[in-house]
Amino acid sequence: MQMESQMEAVKVEGFGPDSEVEDLGRCVDEISTTVSRLEQRVNDVEQFYLTTDNMELTIAKSASAFKEKVKEKQLTGLEKQQQEASQREAAALKRMQELMRQFATILRQITQHKWAHPFMHPVDVEGLGLHDYYEIVQKPMDFGTIKSKMEAKDGTGYKNVREIYSDVRLVFKNAMKYNDERHDVHIMAKTLLEKFEEKWLQLLPKVAEEEKRQLEEEAKAELDVKLAQEAVHANMAKELSNELCDVDLQLEKLRQIVIQKCRKMSTEEKKKLGTALTRLSPEDLGKALEIVAENNPGFQPTAQEVDLDIDAQSELTLWRLKVFVQDKLKLAGKCSEAVVCNNINNNENTIKSNSKRRREISDALTKNAIKRNRKLSPNS
Numbered sequence: 085m086q087m088e089s090q091m092e093a094v095k096v097e098g099f100g101p102d103s104e105v106e107d108l109g110r111c112v113d114e115i116s117t118t119v120s121r122l123e124q125r126v127n128d129v130e131q132f133y134l135t136t137d138n139m140e141l142t143i144a145k146s147a148s149a150f151k152e153k154v155k156e157k158q159l160t161g162l163e164k165q166q167q168e169a170s171q172r173e174a175a176a177l178k179r180m181q182e183l184m185r186q187f188a189t190i191l192r193q194i195t196q197h198k199w200a201h202p203f204m205h206p207v208d209v210e211g212l213g214l215h216d217y218y219e220i221v222q223k224p225m226d227f228g229t230i231k232s233k234m235e236a237k238d239g240t241g242y243k244n245v246r247e248i249y250s251d252v253r254l255v256f257k258n259a260m261k262y263n264d265e266r267h268d269v270h271i272m273a274k275t276l277l278e279k280f281e282e283k284w285l286q287l288l289p290k291v292a293e294e295e296k297r298q299l300e301e302e303a304k305a306e307l308d309v310k311l312a313q314e315a316v317h318a319n320m321a322k323e324l325s326n327e328l329c330d331v332d333l334q335l336e337k338l339r340q341i342v343i344q345k346c347r348k349m350s351t352e353e354k355k356k357l358g359t360a361l362t363r364l365s366p367e368d369l370g371k372a373l374e375i376v377a378e379n380n381p382g383f384q385p386t387a388q389e390v391d392l393d394i395d396a397q398s399e400l401t402l403w404r405l406k407v408f409v410q411d412k413l414k415l416a417g418k419c420s421e422a423v424v425c426n427n428i429n430n431n432e433n434t435i436k437s438n439s440k441r442r443r444e445i446s447d448a449l450t451k452n453a454i455k456r457n458r459k460l461s462p463n464s
Contacts, residue, residue, distance in 0.1 A: 115335060122328055168308075172301050179294055183245045183287070188234065190283040191252065195227050197279070199272040203227055203255050220262050225254040245291050252280060349402045354394045357402065360409045361392075368412045375404050 194200060205228045209217045218224075230251050233241050242248050259273035349357075361372060373385035376392065379401050384390070394402070 111338060115331060115338070119328075119331055122324060122331065169305055172305070176294075176298055176301070179297075180244055183291060183294060184234070184242070184248070186287055186290070187245050187248055190280070190287065191227075191230070191248070193283065194252075194276055194280050197276060199276055200227070202269055202272065203259065203276075214262075217262060221258045223254065223258075225251050225258060227252075227255060230255070244295075245287075246295075249284060253277065256280070348399060349406075353406075354402065357406055357409065358394050360413060361405070363416075364409065364412055365416070372405055372408055375408060376401055 195204065203226055206224060206226050207214065207217060209215075230248065233251075234248065235241070256273040256277035260270050260277075263270040263273075265271075361369065364372060370385065373383075373390060373392070376397065377383045377385045379398055397405075
């Protein structure tokens with residue numbers, strides 16, 4: 085913060101010259117802006133702890149400047165976590181590849197069986213005249229498709245053994261679903277499925293162990309990310325606390341400067357201030373009393389009856405009240421002028437409208453009188 089040197093340069097002599105008051109106002113505005121910025125960052129930290137289960141949502145809701153700062157602080161920790169995550173993924177991939185290799189051995193034993201030939205390629209629906217095949221079988225599958233998917237290198241292949249297992253079962257289930265129980269294809273599919281399930285049960289414990297390990301590693305990685313996030317936001321909260329303390333010190337220095345520079349308000353000025361207070365709206369009067377309460381702990385601004393002794397107030401409080409009252413009454417005066425102008429315009433429009441109406445009535449009466457005169461005339 086660069087506020088201390090600015091405050092020392094402020095020269096205030098009892099709110100005298102306008103330029104000096106403006107300098108003081110600018111200084112206060114700068115501090116207020118800093119406080120607002122810090123409040124926003126405090127809210128961001130609080131929001132993080134309210135939504136720790138959703139890190140992405142927390143970051144998205146943060147203010148852009150704060151988010152960039154958090155990202156900078158997270159960089160080192162996240163890079164380390166990413167390296168560890170990459171290592172874990174590589175190790176898990178290697179273990180899964182070993183499981184797939186063992187599964188491929190089982191699959192090879194099944195596909196080499198003498199009854200496996202009907203399931204090696206997609207069903208020739210048109211050639212066999214199976215017009216209702218796609219109505220019964222929603223997801224066709226065959227061993228040729230499975231093998232191609234196992235060998236795929238473009239990211240379209242299987243990600244784990246469970247996916248291959250499901251497709252192998254689907255091959256046999258489709259055949260059993262479409263063909264009658266007494267049909268040869270149904271019997272062949274059922275027999276091979278039983279053999280496949282027996283061999284799968286031998287591999288299943290290893291698959292289950294790997295799945296459990298992956299779940300544990302994912303949970304640990306998620307916990308590490310949350311802990312890193314909390315550590316970053318804890319540091320941010322600590323920095324915010326320090327910055328807020330600095331702001332408090334600057335405000336206290338500014339207050340002391342103002343107290344030292346304020347000239348004493350004359351009796352006549354105090355009298356005018358007291359009169360001006362009575363012209364405030366109830367809402368603005370409440371705010372004015374809050375200003376008094378800031379330097380008078382025993383003063384109750386919200387009490388049903390308030391006794392305000394102008395002479396007992398400090399010079400700082402008096403000058404703050406004066407500035408506040410002047411601003412509010414000036415604003416109220418502008419609003420009153422707008423209302424008066426609006427009323428005048430409305431009245432003018434009403435007068436014009438009434439005048440026009442009177443002319444119309446007068447014209448109508450004149451015409452009627454002329455008609456009556458014509459009827460009474462002996463020459464008509």
